[in-house]
Amino acid sequence: MSLVKRTAPRFAWFTLSGLLALSFLVAIAFGSVDLSIVDVVRALTGQPLEGYGAAIVHSIRLPRALLAASVGAILAISGAYLQGLFRNPLADPSLIGVTAGASVGASVAIVFGAGGLGFVSGLSLVSLGAFGGGLLAVWLVYKVSSSINGTSVATMLLMGIAVSALAASLTGLMDYFADNEMLRRLSLWRMGGLDGANYWRAGIAAAVLLVMLLSMGGFSRALNTLLLGESQARHLGVDVERLKTRLIILVAAGVGVSVAMAGSIAFVGLVVPHMVRLWVGPDHRLLLPLSALGGASLLLLADTFARVVIAPTELPVGLVTAILGAPFFISLLKSRRDLQ
Template sequence: MSAKSPHRLIAILASSLLPAVLLALCLGTELSSLNDAFVALLGQAENIEQQIIRDIRLPRVILALLVGACLAVCGTASQGLFRNPLADPSLIGVSAGAAMGASLCIVFFYVLFAEVASVAVIAVAAFLGGMLASVLVYRLANNENGTSVAMMLLAGIAVTAFAAAVSSFSEFASSNAQLRRISLWQMGSLAGSSAEQRMGLALVLVLLLVVLQRQAMKLNALLLGESEARHLGVNVQRLKIHVIIAIAAGVGLAVATSGTIGFVGLLVPHIMRLIIGPDHRYLLLASALGGALLLLMADTLARTLFAPSELPVGVITAIMGAPFFLALLRIKRNQLL
């Protein structure tokens, strides 16, 4: 791989954002031309056209970019922390834990906090649920010899099952309105976000990139093994804590705004790593751009395949990601036995 390859890939991904955004703005139940999209963005279109493009599609496009980037960055950090391409927030229970926290908050605390920044309270609950799941999986998978990948996956299955059971209990105890909201989270939806949610997610994404980019060289050292990283001067325990908090924060807020969307954090980092290698200095940014593009394309398909009906975007990402995960398991099966 040449030294310019990571920069070339990042430039290609960044330059692909604008065409993908314009395509997403034009496609939908009502097709629009590029000229209509530009005019609507400038606020010079007819009221109906402007409302469709600027007030309905554009917020959804922005949310897809932010959530996709956030999930992919968290997936990259998970794989770097566990030193395995199978590590993904949804596979090790973090997404399920975040969904559990959000579900409990909606059912049992939403009435109490409805008048005081309910979105922020639900996001905090999702963060705490994701943090609890990540810490539990890490504790179970970690031993004196390092992190066991097999234990990590088994612990993730157990945590996911427990979180799903708690979420099911929340559904049982919920009202019709609460049940609908929980169901939308479980399937994944990018519709109906507020400006505050998008701004909060954008802020968290920037903080994620800044914090994890500062840890990039340490994550590179961790790839050699925990003992080797310690010999290189890396405080491995502190690094793990920082990365786990970052993953829980990113996944928690993403779940709070868009629901459980699987496989983005698995698919994108692995593909980026195959192209440019494991150097986290480039991998984090490349994964963020790739995740944004992937989820934007998935959401565009979800809106247009069966228009005017709309598929949950989590269904599209699962259809795209499940075959890839099965192929990856086949390749890695000897390591899991």
């Protein structure tokens, strides 16, 4: 039995598209200095504003909103891909070790890279270290779980757990050697945040998101077939091993970039695809694009809340998504159990 009555696809598209547009405008309008929606629209359309309103919009809030929307969409799509690949609606991008590996890479950059203050092509050493660490962790997971007989999903999950445990030990080791300033930087990075947003970072995230959006058409039908089981999918013409390889590489790159740009942000990749699946069903032709809209909206609203709840002080957005997402997801699981 479904938790909620499934809705028409057209209504779902209309609702989530409207929510994304509204959340984008709200994210730009609210902060330590509030602007009206009319002023935001005027600034975005190139009309002059009194005072520093236009500068606030174009220099600070617009790149941050673009980065939040892109990262949220990437995490949600990655979660939907992995849930389809593992045929488990509770799968999460962190299962393949990319988030844990990124934490190790960022920790090494902070502790041994002059506090992560150096920049290469507009990206901090922390971001580069996080991206490299995430890809290395996924490569290790995939290498061990692959053999001449194919890629074992069960082995991949177990390796993800092992790599995450190893990464936790290594990050603990970095904490031990870090001084007080480094410890604070480590803690803030692991909580997730979009305070370092700029157009360069937003552009990188948007480019990765574009690749993921373009990949949906090719993966949707294969993932729908995979829901029947691997053997049935093979009989129906799906190259399952090739599908696994491409999805893991794509998710690793997407989550790696997201973690590098915004730190560790929890629950977006888990909650959003799960909610969309309950709403419109398991068809990946709908699930993937609607998850992208929902993930972008969720992170935009969470970041806005993080900026205004105790303004002018700013909460890490990863804490907000966890604080809001965990109780909500627990209630969903409880409702699902009660209906069984």
